[in-house]
Amino acid sequence: MNMSRTEERSRERLVVVGGDAAGMSAASQARRLRGPDELEIVAFERGHFTSFSACGIPYWVGGDVPERDRLIARSPEEHRARDIDLRMRTEVVEIDVEGARVRARDLASGAESWTAYDKLVIATGARPIRPDLPGVDAPGVHGVQTLDDGQALLDTLTATEGRIDSAAQRRAVVVGAGYIGVEMAEALINRGYEVTVVNRGKEPMSTLDPDMGRLVHKAMEGLGITMVDDAEVTALRTGDDGRVRAVATEEAEYPADVVVLGIGVRPETDLAKAAGLPLGDHGGLLTDLSMRVRGHENIWAGGDCVEVLDLVSGRQRHIPLGTHANKHGQTIGANIGGGYATFPGVVGTAVSKVCDLEIARTGLREKDADRAGLQYVTVTIESTSRAGYYPGAALMTVKMLAERRTGRLLGVQIVGREGAGKRVDIAAVALTAGMTVEQMTALDLGYAPPFSPVWDPILVAARKAVAAVRSGA
Amino acid sequence: MNMSRTEERSRERLVVVGGDAAGMSAASQARRLRGPDELEIVAFERGHFTSFSACGIPYWVGGDVPERDRLIARSPEEHRARDIDLRMRTEVVEIDVEGARVRARDLASGAESWTAYDKLVIATGARPIRPDLPGVDAPGVHGVQTLDDGQALLDTLTATEGRIDSAAQRRAVVVGAGYIGVEMAEALINRGYEVTVVNRGKEPMSTLDPDMGRLVHKAMEGLGITMVDDAEVTALRTGDDGRVRAVATEEAEYPADVVVLGIGVRPETDLAKAAGLPLGDHGGLLTDLSMRVRGHENIWAGGDCVEVLDLVSGRQRHIPLGTHANKHGQTIGANIGGGYATFPGVVGTAVSKVCDLEIARTGLREKDADRAGLQYVTVTIESTSRAGYYPGAALMTVKMLAERRTGRLLGVQIVGREGAGKRVDIAAVALTAGMTVEQMTALDLGYAPPFSPVWDPILVAARKAVAAVRSGA
Numbered sequence: 001m002n003m004s005r006t007e008e009r010s011r012e013r014l015v016v017v018g019g020d021a022a023g024m025s026a027a028s029q030a031r032r033l034r035g036p037d038e039l040e041i042v043a044f045e046r047g048h049f050t051s052f053s054a055c056g057i058p059y060w061v062g063g064d065v066p067e068r069d070r071l072i073a074r075s076p077e078e079h080r081a082r083d084i085d086l087r088m089r090t091e092v093v094e095i096d097v098e099g100a101r102v103r104a105r106d107l108a109s110g111a112e113s114w115t116a117y118d119k120l121v122i123a124t125g126a127r128p129i130r131p132d133l134p135g136v137d138a139p140g141v142h143g144v145q146t147l148d149d150g151q152a153l154l155d156t157l158t159a160t161e162g163r164i165d166s167a168a169q170r171r172a173v174v175v176g177a178g179y180i181g182v183e184m185a186e187a188l189i190n191r192g193y194e195v196t197v198v199n200r201g202k203e204p205m206s207t208l209d210p211d212m213g214r215l216v217h218k219a220m221e222g223l224g225i226t227m228v229d230d231a232e233v234t235a236l237r238t239g240d241d242g243r244v245r246a247v248a249t250e251e252a253e254y255p256a257d258v259v260v261l262g263i264g265v266r267p268e269t270d271l272a273k274a275a276g277l278p279l280g281d282h283g284g285l286l287t288d289l290s291m292r293v294r295g296h297e298n299i300w301a302g303g304d305c306v307e308v309l310d311l312v313s314g315r316q317r318h319i320p321l322g323t324h325a326n327k328h329g330q331t332i333g334a335n336i337g338g339g340y341a342t343f344p345g346v347v348g349t350a351v352s353k354v355c356d357l358e359i360a361r362t363g364l365r366e367k368d369a370d371r372a373g374l375q376y377v378t379v380t381i382e383s384t385s386r387a388g389y390y391p392g393a394a395l396m397t398v399k400m401l402a403e404r405r406t407g408r409l410l411g412v413q414i415v416g417r418e419g420a421g422k423r424v425d426i427a428a429v430a431l432t433a434g435m436t437v438e439q440m441t442a443l444d445l446g447y448a449p450p451f452s453p454v455w456d457p458i459l460v461a462a463r464k465a466v467a468a469v470r471s472g473a
Numbered sequence: 474m475n476m477s478r479t480e481e482r483s484r485e486r487l488v489v490v491g492g493d494a495a496g497m498s499a500a501s502q503a504r505r506l507r508g509p510d511e512l513e514i515v516a517f518e519r520g521h522f523t524s525f526s527a528c529g530i531p532y533w534v535g536g537d538v539p540e541r542d543r544l545i546a547r548s549p550e551e552h553r554a555r556d557i558d559l560r561m562r563t564e565v566v567e568i569d570v571e572g573a574r575v576r577a578r579d580l581a582s583g584a585e586s587w588t589a590y591d592k593l594v595i596a597t598g599a600r601p602i603r604p605d606l607p608g609v610d611a612p613g614v615h616g617v618q619t620l621d622d623g624q625a626l627l628d629t630l631t632a633t634e635g636r637i638d639s640a641a642q643r644r645a646v647v648v649g650a651g652y653i654g655v656e657m658a659e660a661l662i663n664r665g666y667e668v669t670v671v672n673r674g675k676e677p678m679s680t681l682d683p684d685m686g687r688l689v690h691k692a693m694e695g696l697g698i699t700m701v702d703d704a705e706v707t708a709l710r711t712g713d714d715g716r717v718r719a720v721a722t723e724e725a726e727y728p729a730d731v732v733v734l735g736i737g738v739r740p741e742t743d744l745a746k747a748a749g750l751p752l753g754d755h756g757g758l759l760t761d762l763s764m765r766v767r768g769h770e771n772i773w774a775g776g777d778c779v780e781v782l783d784l785v786s787g788r789q790r791h792i793p794l795g796t797h798a799n800k801h802g803q804t805i806g807a808n809i810g811g812g813y814a815t816f817p818g819v820v821g822t823a824v825s826k827v828c829d830l831e832i833a834r835t836g837l838r839e840k841d842a843d844r845a846g847l848q849y850v851t852v853t854i855e856s857t858s859r860a861g862y863y864p865g866a867a868l869m870t871v872k873m874l875a876e877r878r879t880g881r882l883l884g885v886q887i888v889g890r891e892g893a894g895k896r897v898d899i900a901a902v903a904l905t906a907g908m909t910v911e912q913m914t915a916l917d918l919g920y921a922p923p924f925s926p927v928w929d930p931i932l933v934a935a936r937k938a939v940a941a942v943r944s945g946a
Contacts, residue, residue, distance in 0.1 A: 021927070056862060056922050070862035073927075179921075322927050323920035344915050351919030360919055389529060389543035419895070422925070425918045426898045432916060433906030442817050443905060445898045446824030446833055447796035448652075449529045452895070454494070454546075454795050 012039050014336060015102055015117035017092045017271070019045025020052065021325035022303025022332070023123030024074065027084050029333020036083040039337075042115055043084055044104050046091035049147050050076050055322050057150040058180070061157070062187030068147055095120070095275035097296065119298050119336050122272055122285060123329070126265035126304035126320045131175075135236030140244035141259045144184060153260065157191055160257045170194065173247040173256040175233055177204030180262035182216070182354045185225050188260070189355065196226040196254045198247055203229055207350060208413050209365045211380070212399050215415040219357045228254070265320050267305045280307040282318035289342040291332045300336065302328025302343075309345035312363050312410060312431055313372035319346055347431040348411075351421040358421035362428045363411030364401060375404040377468035383457035385419030387449035396420040400427075400437065400461040407436040407469040412458070419451075426458045437465040485512050487809060488575055488590035490565045490744070492518025493525065494795050495776025496596030497547065498802020499809065500557050506810025509556040515588055516557055517577050519564035522620050523549050528795050530623040531653070534630070535660030541620055568593070568748035573771065592771050592809050595745055595758060596802070599738035599777035599793045604648075608709030613717035614732045617657060626733065630664055633730045643667065646720040646729040648706055650677030653735035655689070655827045658698050661733070662828065669699040669727045671720055676702055680823060681886050682838050684853070685872050688888040692830045701727070738793050740778045753780040755791035762815040764805045773809065775801025775816075782818035785836050785883060785904055786845035792819055820904040821884075824894040831894035835901045836884030837874060848877040850941035856930035858892030860922035869893040873900075873910065873934040880909040880942040885931070892924075899931045910938040 016023045051074040059065045079086045094103040101116045128143045142153040172188040177199035188195045203213025231249040239245040246253045267284035278286045284307035286294045293299040303325035307316040334341035349362040386393040396416025412427035440462035489496045524547040532538045552559045567576040574589045601616045615626040645661040650672035661668045676686025704722040712718040719726045740757035751759045757780035759767045766772040776798035780789040807814035822835040859866040869889025885900035913935035
């Protein structure tokens with residue numbers, strides 16, 4: 001008995017709230033560094049799945065990914081095989097910071113119990129913004145945040161395809177024109193729908209400056225998508241069968257057999273807030289660079305529920321993205337496992353596509369730079385993804401922001417076709433390194449006619465930015 | 474008269490030797506900054522063309538680029554329209570440094586004359602290494618350095634195709650397995666030839682470490698190319714008609730209807746050497762960072778005839794590549810034009826492809842690091858170009874070198890398929906910025922399933938390199 005009690009005390013317990021990318025990466029990394037005799041790991045997940053790729057849902061719905069399970073990086077069984085006590089369909093409903101324990105509810109039975117922790121990881125993710133509109137809960141209206149959401153949408157598509165004879169009549173409306181919105185537009189095009197995207201902003205992709213968003217607008221129209229900008233949805237109209245039949249704005253109604261909500265997400269931090277943990281202006285948890293919740297020695301947080309440091313503006317941002325969540329998890333797991341790691345911050349890189357249209361951005365938009373108190377020049381250039389004479393050379397537009405006087409790179413936005421999007425990585429590394437556009441003009445980038453013009457489009461933009469900085473007062 | 478003489482004296486003369494990328498970029502940039510009333514520009518080119526893309530020749534020969542003129546960025550007429558006195562088919566045969574003049578020969582008439590300069594740009598390029606072998610001048614043996622070379626090769630291919638009935642019998646041997654060799658292998662495959670690549674090195678692509686070269690070997694074999702490594706060519710055998718009919722090595726003979734020499738190039742610096750200008754260990758002109766020839770106030774040099782500083786090893790290298798030549802030209806032109814620019818050096822980035830195989834490298838190979846006195850760890854990882862579940866996700870292998878102790882990135886080599894090659898730019902920028910592999914693991918790179926796994930392959934390699942550096946003594 002004494003032996004056992006001593007063993008109990010020498011063994012720490014890590015509790016993880018949320019079984020997706022950040023939480024399970026943290027658990028796995030901690031396990032890699034500390035065996036089950038040293039560290040007990042208990043993880044709670046309220047859903048049906050662990051470690052799945054939410055970013056992959058549009059491609060599953062669109063048919064590029066044939067089955068749901070391809071999106072699951074690691075199943076509950078695989079986690080359990082690594083000595084993680086994973087409790088599925090179990091929702092943590094309270095964090096008692098003072099008592100160092102969490103209260104969890106088994107969603108099937110409703111039974112609740114407390115679990116003590118030595119170390120806690122909060123990885124509760126984000127929840128989709130669901131507008132408070134008439135008809136928003138009608139059948140045929142779908143979010144695309146979870147695998148269950150994806151399956152429900154696929155079921156609706158199948159039912160709709162059965163219900164309507166002519167393929168030409170199937171209509172889908174996507175509400176929102178950010179990453180999820182434009183990716184879902186592609187998915188529904190691939191499913192043979194006539195697609196309308198209804199968007200509140202002046203242009204789609206508000207993560208770009210409006211002039212670049214305009215290029216996305218035009219290109220999406222070129223793909224046969226009806227783009228409705230500057231439009232506030234006022235209601236989702238339903239038919240006699242109760243199913244959605246149209247999306248109404250102040251000015252018009254857009255018939256719809258299916259509606260996808262892609263308006264964005266907010267940090268899922270109700271639990272953290274109730275526990276008195278520090279939240280930022282965007283509603284996300286605030287951590288230090290080791291991903292430890294500020295002011296709390298034994299609590300870490302990562303993934304879509306936290307705010308991160310924008311290295312270019314010096315401000316906190318909320319950027320829900322799987323690649324960050326994985327890095328957060330690794331960082332947390334390393335620190336809990338007795339190692340040392342930090343997540344220094346982001347530069348705000350993102351890439352997406354709609355059919356063959358590629359869209360990418362990193363760093364600051366004009367309004368971000370304004371907010372950060374930075375003065376800047378902007379240049380926009382057109383170039384091609386390959387040497388102009390090489391087959392498949394496709395036009396791309398690159399916009400670049402550089403700080404006035406210093407010439408420090410502040411941001412890059414790209415709209416183009418094949419080969420355009422991932423070029424943003426060049427700028428992402430240059431931003432991280434604090435390079436000036438003048439320094440960038442000398443970058444030794446890969447050149448061969450099938451891969452790039454002799455001056456890579458990023459270098460063409462940098463050269464023009466140098467001239468703009470020089471001629472600026 | 475007096476007026477005129479004063480005007481003459483106030484107008485400087487720039488003489489440019491060599492009318493390709495470096496020379497004509499320098500001339501154009503200088504002209505942009507100083508009008509014809511201030512600066513007279515005389516440029517000599519011994520060939521038939523200006524400003525052409527030698528890198529594009531394999532794609533023209535292979536049929537991807539339909540016509541020769543697509544490879545010409547700017548014609549002699551276009552240069553002349555910008556007030557550049559361009560003298561084609563005129564070879565500079567002597568540089569008189571003390572007298573500040575060059576002697577040029579009109580190749581048609583043989584007439585020679587001296588031209589004085591105030592400023593001189595040497596951009597004489599490189600010349601292909603042509604081995605001193607029996608039969609090397611036989612019809613059917615081709616280099617691929619100039620547009621004339623390309624046309625001659627195309628003429629041979631057309632003649633061969635007419636001469637031989639069955640397509641299956643057409644055979645090509647490429648001597649050399651560097652960039653030109655492998656690109657010509659693709660071109661000849663595209664033309665329907667059975668292709669054999671005979672290569673002196675232990676593996677193809679000696680700009681990679683042998684373990685990565687091995688992957689290229691295997692992949693090229695997978696494309697149906699016969700790869701003969703570790704083989705010294707001893708003779709080119711000719712038939713009764715005097716045409717080449719086989720390539721002989723010490724061990725074997727490889728039948729050939731056409732032979733392409735892709736052995737590499739050397740700086741074309743005979744003129745510079747005769748003039749007493751400083752040459753480096755690789756035979757290239759030595760310049761300072763403004764591309765001014767060392768010790769010569771009024772002479773600049775750029776392009777394939779110069780050596781450049783390798784920023785990673787700190788040593789001089791000879792890297793003939795159009796993208797560098799253009800940067801050199803810009804730098805020289807800016808300085809001659811009264812501006813200020815430097816070419817800080819290279820990190821040794823290169824990318825190439827053979828059909829759908831992509832090959833890229835930047836920084837140091839193992840033997841480069843050894844020579845530079847650096848100790849290092851190496852890691853090699855396999856990952857995919859897209860999320861594993863996304864269609865078209867293709868395997869790629871990334872090798873990474875990091876300095877022992879400091880963890881500074883030293884080099885990256887990539888062999889893969891679509892989407893692999895240009896990822897080398899991430900490493901090229903990180904090398905330029907002097908990043909450690911630990912810093913690289915936090916890079917905010919573009920992520921979406923069609924573009925990358927959640928951990929970009931470069932990040933996967935960086936993470937493994939961090940572990941290797943840590944575990945190293």
